[in-house]
Amino acid sequence: MKINSLKLKKAFSRLKEQKIMVIGDLILDEYLFGSVDRISPEAPVPVVWVRKEEQTLGGSGNVVKNLSAFSSASIVLGRCGMDKAGETLKSLLLSEKVSKENILLLESKTIPTILKTRIIASQQQVCRVDREEIIPLTKEEEDRVIDQVKQKIGESAAIILSDYDKGYLTLRLISEIIKLSVQKNVIVTVDPQVSHFFEYKEIDIMTPNHHEAGKALGRKLSSEKEIEEACLEIAEKINPKAVMITRGEKGMTVYETKSKQFYHIPTVAKEVFDVTGAGDTVISAYTAFLAAGMSIYEASLIANASAGVVVGKLGAATLDTNEIEESLNQLGLLEKEL
Numbered sequence: 001m002k003i004n005s006l007k008l009k010k011a012f013s014r015l016k017e018q019k020i021m022v023i024g025d026l027i028l029d030e031y032l033f034g035s036v037d038r039i040s041p042e043a044p045v046p047v048v049w050v051r052k053e054e055q056t057l058g059g060s061g062n063v064v065k066n067l068s069a070f071s072s073a074s075i076v077l078g079r080c081g082m083d084k085a086g087e088t089l090k091s092l093l094l095s096e097k098v099s100k101e102n103i104l105l106l107e108s109k110t111i112p113t114i115l116k117t118r119i120i121a122s123q124q125q126v127c128r129v130d131r132e133e134i135i136p137l138t139k140e141e142e143d144r145v146i147d148q149v150k151q152k153i154g155e156s157a158a159i160i161l162s163d164y165d166k167g168y169l170t171l172r173l174i175s176e177i178i179k180l181s182v183q184k185n186v187i188v189t190v191d192p193q194v195s196h197f198f199e200y201k202e203i204d205i206m207t208p209n210h211h212e213a214g215k216a217l218g219r220k221l222s223s224e225k226e227i228e229e230a231c232l233e234i235a236e237k238i239n240p241k242a243v244m245i246t247r248g249e250k251g252m253t254v255y256e257t258k259s260k261q262f263y264h265i266p267t268v269a270k271e272v273f274d275v276t277g278a279g280d281t282v283i284s285a286y287t288a289f290l291a292a293g294m295s296i297y298e299a300s301l302i303a304n305a306s307a308g309v310v311v312g313k314l315g316a317a318t319l320d321t322n323e324i325e326e327s328l329n330q331l332g333l334l335e336k337e338l
Helices: 003-017 060-069 084-095 138-156 169-184 192-201 210-217 224-238 278-291 296-310 321-330
Strands: 018-024 027-037 046-059 073-081 101-108 114-121 124-131 157-161 187-191 242-246 252-256 261-265
Touching: 003 278, 003 321, 018 060, 018 138, 018 278, 027 060, 027 073, 027 084, 027 192, 046 060, 046 084, 046 114, 046 192, 060 073, 060 114, 060 157, 060 278, 073 138, 073 252, 084 101, 101 138, 138 169, 157 169, 157 278, 169 192, 192 210, 192 224, 210 224, 210 242, 210 296, 224 252, 224 261, 242 278, 242 296, 252 296, 261 296, 278 296, 296 321
Parallel strands: 018 073, 018 157, 027 114, 073 101, 157 187
Antiparallel strands: 027 046, 114 124, 242 252, 252 261
16 A cells, blocks of 8 residues: 555645654763774773764654654653753754743753763764663652643644653653543654553554563564564553554564554665664654654554664664655655646
8 A cells, every 4th residue: 555645745734734742851962973093002992083073862852853854843841950961952952943932841950961972983883871860750840741741732733752761751640641642632652661661551652662562571572473462462451543563674563453454564774874763763753644644554654664764874863754755755655646
């Protein structure tokens, strides 16, 4: 089954009109690019001569970046520290066209902004340095976030819960946000972490990779049959509208609960250069296009094609609607207008 090109163009137009609420763990990603010409005399490690530095949005911030690339506006709820990294993070959100009134952050004097530094030499990641404190929100902070969601949910076409297990998405928040979404008939999608895996009940879709799904279920998932059984078991436990398990080089499997239909979508990546952020691209594209009127299957095809493009780029990359259309066209997934 192909995607009608006229329907896709209408969805592109709707993307520009909709706001999507992104709730989760904000991370500042830092990249140090350089070259290695020698080994340190102090220890048997490479010496990286840094030539360029970049900072970008990571974690749930990468979801915001993807939505911005698709032309969808974001309402951002998260946490940062009252530090230099926090100021950079807020500045980067503004650069992604998130308006000041839609940046709703808990700012902490004691918990630093999560900062992940990747050192890249000759297009290879040498090492990663993480600076973070994983501390769950207090009840007072939860109350504040729930109030923020109540204030903004009327403006939202969908909600993405981007869980990196860094303390922001507590069990109470997860439950209350989903409850509000169901009451207001707002799409809610989840990129889960194993620790909260079966708490996301009554959602539109969950998008774990096969490692996360296998860990949550307590077994390794390899074959197509094992993936299908996992989808059924997850669906039985959380009652979503769909379950998507991404499978790396084997593509993705989507199970639609109402029709009891499985879709096995093969990978489309020509060359895998860097898988960083691919899961963020999948949930961003799926949610944005589902909210813009595409079906579960159509949104999955677009998400898969989008991920296939970004893994061919370095770092937590994004793509725009022109690249999506071009990718779908190259894959023969667009049904031409008559």
